[in-house]
Amino acid sequence: WGTGNPGPDWNGEAREGDNLYSDSVIALDADTGELKWHFQFTPHDVHDWDATQIPILIDIEFDGRPRKLMLFPNRNAFFYVLDRVTGEFLRGTPFAKQTWAERIDENGRPIRIPGMLPNEEGVLVYPSINGAANWWSNTYSPRTELLYVVTYDGAETFFIGEDEYVPGELFVGGGADRYVPQETYASMIRALDPRTGDTRWEFSLQPKTQSGLLSTASDLVFGGSVDGYFYALDAVNGTELWRINVGGNVKAAPISYMVGTV
DSSP states (O other), X not given: OBOOOOSSXXXXXXXXXXXXXXXXEEEEOTTTOOEEEEEESSTTOOSOOOSOSOOEEEEEEETTEEEEEEEEEOTTSEEEEEETTTOOEEXXXXXXXXXXXXXXXXXXXXXXXXXXXXXXXXXXXXXXXXXXXXXXXXXXETTTTEEEEXXXXXXXXXXXXXXXXXXXXXXOSEEEEOOOOGGGOEEEEEEEOTTTOOEEEEEEESSOOOOXXXXXXXXEEEEEOTTSEEEEEETTTOOEEEEEEOSSOOOSOOOOOOSTTO
């Protein structure tokens, strides 16, 4: 499962190094609790991105042979493909707008862009504290072999503050200013190809959504939005097929169920 971010959130001076096992996915032996492997997405996280999103497990042919994979679109805006048996890093590609890392290297570590760490004046960084993805569930279709993800292209100004720990008080060491121009923000559903990391299609959502997604064997993707709409998309190309207003903010993920044999 995924782990949270280290503290204090934004001022990393009090916690040098990678801060294992924060911002990581860890694999434990269910019988013994032994750590089998780990992978850290954001070493020394100073943007409160963590790694508590929901991973997707799939079995497909990857780079010419069958692999048991874990798909993890992280809040840091990179889409990771891991071998879930060994924890081997296979691919890391951006799936949303980001300005903090040049790339992910061959070992899975981010190459940071200079000047993007929080400071006292504040630094505007994509993605925002909400992350490029978050707790809402993604969905994978074995028919299209695509992963469907709710994404945010948003920025925030990150700044540092005191890093002294005081018992009983918040230990965050700074903050993030959400009052940034609206043109820095966009919400999308994106269809990602696990083999290449490419975005096959995207569907714009205005306003944003905090609803998870559902894909079906009839090649549909369902989701909801904060303005009360429930919608259906074509899973192959992202075309909107219909939408209805359900009368309230949609934040839960859709489900499918069977009645009798239907």
